[in-house]
Amino acid sequence: MKNPLIFRPTVTALSDKDFATVPSRRTLLMAAGFALLMLIALSVMNIRLTQRNNNLTELRDAALLRGDSLFAAELATHRDLTTTQEQLSRLNGELNQVNGLLASARNEVKNQQSQLARASQEKAAQRAAHERKLAEAMALQNQLEQRGTQLQRDMSKLQADNTRLLREIEALRAERDDLLRRIKKATRLQAHSIQALPQRQRRNDRYFPTLRAKRTHRIQVTFTLAENVLAPAGNRTLRAQLVDARGKEVTSETETRQTIRYEQHAQEVTMQWTPSARLAAGDYTVKLYCDDQEIGKAPITLR
Incomplete structure (x- = not known):
């Protein structure tokens, strides 16, 4: 069989006519x-x-x-291609899931961004409100500081006035105490013309004066309450007390108190009481009290 790709030249014989025309x-x-x-x-x-x-x-x-090897390789390649296609399908499914998750994540990010934007706006509004409140508080603080400064000046003035008033009050209190002492002294009742008489008792229950201690059964005091228009009128409690030379009170069996009605004019008073024990010879003093204030006294000497 001839190869069509091989070129083979062809030789043709020349005729006489051709030789006649040879160049x-x-x-x-x-x-x-x-x-x-x-x-x-x-x-x-x-x-x-x-x-x-x-x-x-x-x-x-x-x-x-190598045809068999290529066929086996083609089968292996086909199986690998099938496995690869299955894996690719599975990966496509997973990729779709990932895309869904990414879409959800993007939506969540958008929601969070929206929430962050709202939170930022709210925070900005709160900050503005806080700044306004802070400015108001600072203005109020300045006003309070100014008012506090004014109050301190007023307080200093008041303290000076208070010190001056305290001195004046102390002076007035001293004057008041002195005046009260004078009024108390002026309103205190005084007893004068005091006569203290020891008396002895006879069988007919009549009493007669005596100077003997062992015969003294009763003490009688007669005195006059002086007139005092400054002393308030009303009931007064009088009390008599017998004191020995050592200042010890001599007790009595009968009451030594007496209530009278004082009407701011001179008034005669007589008081009598019986000692609880026999008196000894010596010097004694009768003291008179009106509302627990001493108004007079008189001596007694018994033999």
């Missing part, structure tokens, strides 16, 4: 040279085509020898 020698030489060049070129092309055919034949034989 000149120079033309023939040029044509021969050109033909030689063409033959060389065609030979080179045939050689290259032959080498290519040989290479293709060798490749075809090698391919036939």
Whole structure:
């Protein structure tokens, strides 16, 4: 079988008519040279085509020898491709899930961004409100400080006035105490014309004066309450007390108190009481009290 890729030149015989029309020698030489060049070129092309055919034949034989291996490799490749497609499908499903999660995450991020924006706005509003309140508080603090300064000045003035008033009050208290002492002294009742008489009792229950201690059964005191228009009128309690020379009170069996009605004018009073024990000879003093204030006294000497 001829190879169609191999070029084979054809030689044709020349007739007499052709020789009659042969060109000149120079033309023939040029044509021969050109033909030689063409033959060389065609030979080179045939050689290259032959080498290519040989290479293709060798490749075809090698391919036939490796046909089983290629089929097995194709089957393995098909299985790998199927597995890869399944994995790709699974990955596509997971990718869809991831895309869904990403979409949810984006929505959540958008919601959080919206919440953050609202929170930022609220925080800005709160900050503005706090700043306004702070400004108001600072203004109020300044007002309070000014008022406090004014109050301190007023307090200093009041303290000075208070010190002055305290001195005046102390002076007034001293005057009041002195006046009260004078009023108390002026309103105190005084007893004068005091007569203290020891008396002895006879069988007919009549009493007579005596100077003997062992015969003294009763003490009688007569005195006059002086007139005092400054002393308030009303009931007064009088009390008599017998004291020995050592200042010890002599007890009595009968009451030594007496209530009278004082009307701011001179008034005669008589008081009597019985000592609880026999008196001893010596000097004694009768003291008179009106509302527990001493108003007079008189001495007694018994033999």
